[in-house]
Amino acid sequence: MSYLPNILFAMALIIGVGYFVKNVKKLIRNIKLGHDVDVSDNKSQRWKNMAMIALGQTKMIRRPIAGILHVIVYVGFIVINIEVLEIIIDGLFGTHRLFSAIGKPYDVLIGIFEILAVLVFISVILFWMRRNMIKLKRFWKPEMTSWPKNDGNFILYFEMVLMTLFLVMNATDVHFQNMNSGNVVSQFIAPFFSSLSETTVHVIERAAWWMHILGILVFLNYLYFSKHLHILLAFPNTYYGSLKPKGQFDNLEAVTKEVKLMMDPNIDPFAAPVEGTSTDTPAKFGASDVQDLNWVQLLNAYTCTECGRCTSECPANQTGKKLSPRKIMMDTRDRLEEVGKNIDLNKGTFKEDGKQLLDDYITREELWACTSCNACVEACPVSINPLSIIIDMRRYLVMEQSAAPTELNSMITNIENNGAPWPYNQMDRLNWKNE
Amino acid sequence: MSELLNVPTMADFMAQGKQPEVLFWVGCAGSFDDRAKKITKAFVKLLNKANVEFAVLGTEESCTGDPAKRAGNEFLFQMQAVTNIEVLNAYDIKKIVTACPHCFNTIKNEYPGLGGNYEVMHHTQFLKTLLDEGRLTIEGGQFKGKRITFHDPCYLGRANNVYEAPRDLIKKLEAELIEMKNCKRTGLCCGAGGAQMFKDAEKGNKEVNIERTEQALEIKPEIIAAGCPFCNTMMTDGVKAKDKEKDLPVMDIAELIANAQDL
Numbered sequence: 007m008s009y010l011p012n013i014l015f016a017m018a019l020i021i022g023v024g025y026f027v028k029n030v031k032k033l034i035r036n037i038k039l040g041h042d043v044d045v046s047d048n049k050s051q052r053w054k055n056m057a058m059i060a061l062g063q064t065k066m067i068r069r070p071i072a073g074i075l076h077v078i079v080y081v082g083f084i085v086i087n088i089e090v091l092e093i094i095i096d097g098l099f100g101t102h103r104l105f106s107a108i109g110k111p112y113d114v115l116i117g118i119f120e121i122l123a124v125l126v127f128i129s130v131i132l133f134w135m136r137r138n139m140i141k142l143k144r145f146w147k148p149e150m151t152s153w154p155k156n157d158g159n160f161i162l163y164f165e166m167v168l169m170t171l172f173l174v175m176n177a178t179d180v181h182f183q184n185m186n187s188g189n190v191v192s193q194f195i196a197p198f199f200s201s202l203s204e205t206t207v208h209v210i211e212r213a214a215w216w217m218h219i220l221g222i223l224v225f226l227n228y229l230y231f232s233k234h235l236h237i238l239l240a241f242p243n244t245y246y247g248s249l250k251p252k253g254q255f256d257n258l259e260a261v262t263k264e265v266k267l268m269m270d271p272n273i274d275p276f277a278a279p280v281e282g283t284s285t286d287t288p289a290k291f292g293a294s295d296v297q298d299l300n301w302v303q304l305l306n307a308y309t310c311t312e313c314g315r316c317t318s319e320c321p322a323n324q325t326g327k328k329l330s331p332r333k334i335m336m337d338t339r340d341r342l343e344e345v346g347k348n349i350d351l352n353k354g355t356f357k358e359d360g361k362q363l364l365d366d367y368i369t370r371e372e373l374w375a376c377t378s379c380n381a382c383v384e385a386c387p388v389s390i391n392p393l394s395i396i397i398d399m400r401r402y403l404v405m406e407q408s409a410a411p412t413e414l415n416s417m418i419t420n421i422e423n424n425g426a427p428w429p430y431n432q433m434d435r436l437n438w439k440n441e
Numbered sequence: 442m443s444e445l446l447n448v449p450t451m452a453d454f455m456a457q458g459k460q461p462e463v464l465f466w467v468g469c470a471g472s473f474d475d476r477a478k479k480i481t482k483a484f485v486k487l488l489n490k491a492n493v494e495f496a497v498l499g500t501e502e503s504c505t506g507d508p509a510k511r512a513g514n515e516f517l518f519q520m521q522a523v524t525n526i527e528v529l530n531a532y533d534i535k536k537i538v539t540a541c542p543h544c545f546n547t548i549k550n551e552y553p554g555l556g557g558n559y560e561v562m563h564h565t566q567f568l569k570t571l572l573d574e575g576r577l578t579i580e581g582g583q584f585k586g587k588r589i590t591f592h593d594p595c596y597l598g599r600a601n602n603v604y605e606a607p608r609d610l611i612k613k614l615e616a617e618l619i620e621m622k623n624c625k626r627t628g629l630c631c632g633a634g635g636a637q638m639f640k641d642a643e644k645g646n647k648e649v650n651i652e653r654t655e656q657a658l659e660i661k662p663e664i665i666a667a668g669c670p671f672c673n674t675m676m677t678d679g680v681k682a683k684d685k686e687k688d689l690p691v692m693d694i695a696e697l698i699a700n701a702q703d704l
Contacts, residue, residue: 253600254550257522258515262555265519292513321630321653326646375643378511378635379595384626400513414512417639421517425503426469427639435467436499438478439448 008100015097015219022223029230033308036346040301045246052245055389060244065387069315072136075129079165082126083237086119086172093219103182113188120176120191127169134162144314147323149333154233154312161234164225171218178211180204236311240388243309246302247389252380255397260289261405292401295362296342299398306390307339316382316392322375329375331382331392337367338395364399373399374411446485450499451532461496463567464534466548468541469504470670476677477670483699484540484564490704491577495538501528505547512636519555522547526557540564540695542596542669543634549601563597565607565668565694572613582701584614589697590621590662592653592676593628594669607668607694614701616664621656629653631675638671654679658689665691 045052058064063080067073092105106112137145137158145158176182177195186193199207229235267273293299296307316331317323323330341363349356364370376396383391403409410418417427425432454461465488470477488495506521525548529537537559539545549561562570571577589611597603604625611618623629632642632649642648654676657665665680667673676691692700 251546251550251601253546253596255510257519257551257554261515261519265516265523268520269523291515319627321632321649322643322645324629325642325649325652327643329643371643374640375645376635377595377630377632377637377649379630380599381595381627381630384599397511397513400511401515402513404513405516410512410514411640413640414636417636418509418512418514418517421504421506421509421521425521426473427504427508428469428473430473432503433500435472435502436448436450436497438467438472438481439446441478 012098012100018220018223019094019097022220022226026226026230029227032346032350033230033235035349036342037301037304037308039297039342039345040299040304041297043300043302045302048249051249055247055249056241056245059247059387059389060240063387068387072313075132078122078125078129079133082122082129085122086126088115089119089172090219090222093215097219103179106182106185110187113185116176116182116188117190120173120189123169123172124191127166130162130165130169134159137162144318147314147317147330147332149330149336150312150314154336157232157234158312160228161232164221164228168218168221168225171214171221175211175214175218178207178214180207180211233310233312236309236388239305239309243305244389246305248391248394252383255394258291258401260291290402291405292403293395293398294364294402294406296338296345297356298402299338299395303391303395303398304338304342306392306395307335307342309388310335310339310390311388312336313387315385315387316390319381319385321377321379321381327372327375328369329372331396334368334372334392334395335390338363341367364402368399370403370409373403446482447489448485449496451496451501451534452499454496455532459494460533462494463536463538463562464529464532465495465497466505466537466539466541466544467497467502468539468544468670470674471540472502474670474674476674480540480670480673480693480695483693483704484695486699486704487568487571487577487695487702490702491571493571493576498528498532505544507543507547508636508639510547510551511634512639518551522552522555522557526552526555529557529559534559536560536562538562538564538567540668540670540693542594542600543671546596546600563601563603563606563668565597565610566603568695568698569606569609572610579610579613579698579701580615582614582703584616584664584697584701587614587616587663588619588661589614589616589664589666590619590657590660591624591666591668591694592621592631592657592672593625594667594672595628595630595634597668598628599626607666610694610698611666614697619660619662621660623656629656631669631672631679633671633675638674648679648682650675650679651682654683658683658685662689664697665689666694666697667691668694 063073063077066076092103095104096102136142173192173195176189176192178199183189183193183196199210229238290298296304310332312332314332320329320331345356348359373396376393378393378397380393383393420427420429424430451464467481471481503525504521505525506518509521510518537548542563545561545563548557548559552559568577572579591607591611593604608618629652630649631653665676667676673691673693680686680689680691
């Protein structure tokens with residue numbers, strides 16, 4: 007029976023990691039529902055962007071308070087997780103603090119972990135206060151109610167609990183405290199347990215140890231259901247982020263083909279299509295649902311952690327319009343999740359559900375309020391591009407539905423007829439010279 | 442206007458078998474909008490002063506397709522683009538300058554994919570080069586010591602990372618360059634981009650140009666400098682809405698420089 011803890015631990019690990027892997031596979035499948043886009047260019051610049059923006063947090067610190075607090079939590083998260091490696095080995099083989107065999111460096115390492123744990127704890131408290139007491143505007147927009155609001159707080163509670171368990175685990179480890187090296191923080195917590203019997207302290211230590219590692223496994227699996235996925239997806243997302251100038255919108259290839267056909271005087275418009283050369287279904291212009299977007303846009307949606315920097319910089323949102331770039335991303339993700347669940351329920355194929363991203367999630371009013379100013383794109387700390395989704399959906403509205411606002415239709419007619427958005431004759435283009 | 446502007450067309454150059462140094466892409470606003478036409482003329486005066494051999498397309502120019510593209514009409518955009526590229530390539534154009542950041546962005550970034558490859562400059566960048574090369578000199582003149590703030594056009598700034606050329610020119614006027622709380626990469630839009638210029642705004646609690654004008658008024662400038670005909674219109678309207686049009690002119694960088702030289 008002495009192997010029972012080891013077996014239980016191995017089972018917890020297999021279930022925890024297994025379920026996570028299952029969901030990651032689902033995540034990848036959902037992202038691949040988007041159509042393909044070539045992002046194979048300029049690998050060195052892409053690696054550099056990932057190193058600077060995701061790893062280096064360069065865009066996070068543009069807002070210094072949130073930025074520095076975030077860097078603390080981020081560094082804490084990465085560094086303290088070295089400890090998880092030891093916990094896993096200990097758990098599987100029934101050892102205790104296996105790495106302590108390396109001596110002094112171990113103590114230094116644990117000392118650093120303990121300091122970081124306290125810093126993370128404080129930062130998380132401050133984050134919580136920013137959300138719930140100071141009530142920063144961007145956390146209280148209409149899209150930040152119910153689940154998104156709770157999700158933000160749950161993550162903070164998780165981190166508070168995990169950090170506390172880590173410190174309690176160290177404080178109640180009598181052997182570790184007796185070494186009196188590396189317990190820079192936990193030595194001040196240990197006295198709280200000094201009145202308890204040795205057995206009780208040991209039970210608390212074991213309980214903290216188990217809850218810590220089980221908590222980590224639960225948190226890992228929470229990611230998929232949470233905005234917190236950004237801790238993983240920020241890396242691929244910054245890698246695949248656009249390298250083009252922000253003002254450059256893609257030229258739709260399907261349209262290019264049609265325009266070339268129209269402009270080519272040698273083409274016989276009545277010719278029968280050559281067999282095998284043209285596809286039967288004409289390409290759909292623009293996007294009305296998530297499958298019409300490309301996979302990088304869908305990756306964007308899963309990466310969004312709802313920080314709202316985009317929305318707080320958006321001129322339309324600042325002046326009270328319904329548009330919120332963050333909501334565009336959240337809607338895209340929620341619809342994609344809905345489509346994914348539909349596929350799960352219908353044995354791998356999507357069954358028409360009478361819903362789509364347009365109208366059922368994102369309204370036309372939101373789409374038409376955008377000034378395409380790129381403030382949202384610039385603000386995003388992890389290279390998400392809400393603007394590209396807005397433009398793709400406008401394309402659908404205009405080219406598939408002819409549903410542009412009336413005034414825009416006159417602008418479009420003017421360009422068609424006069425080569426200018428206003429009703430002036432092209433022959434008068436140089437009149438200014440003599441006025 | 443009595444003074445004569447020298448504005449040759451590409452057709453004129455072609456007839457003489459010559460090629461200009463640069464094509465001045467005037468744009469729809471610069472051609473037709475009364476306010477923007479003044480910017481066009483100011484820029485031409487500077488080109489004339491610096492003896493730049495430039496040409497315009499005149500009646501052969503057509504909308505770049507920018508507002509159509511941003512409104513979602515990719516089809517019309519590409520029709521416009523392909524037609525314009527045919528004209529530009531027929532004249533063997535290599536270098537283009539424009540006073541409109543929307544034309545600038547579209548020709549520079551979106552035309553290459555459709556077969557139009559040119560060196561494209563915004564007029565503030567071009568003027569800066571003329572200064573650096575000593576072909577044009579600026580003296581502060583009437584703007585010396587004036588508090589001037591620059592409103593970054595989205596399609597010049599964030600869209601293409603051009604922040605310094607217009608500011609360098611303002612500094613050359615010996616003016617005091619002051620910045621709004623949102624400037625450069627966090628610059629607030631004027632509200633005209635993305636085809637908003639041609640429609641009413643969606644329901645909200647304020648117009649974007651009013652918000653931006655208020656940001657400008659906070660720092661008490663004597664002049665608001667712009668680098669885009671659409672921003673110019675939006676900011677001028679904003680200033681009017683605040684009853685400040687007498688004290689606070691909105692001027693394009695080209696106009697500032699031309700006026701400083703009493704051109």
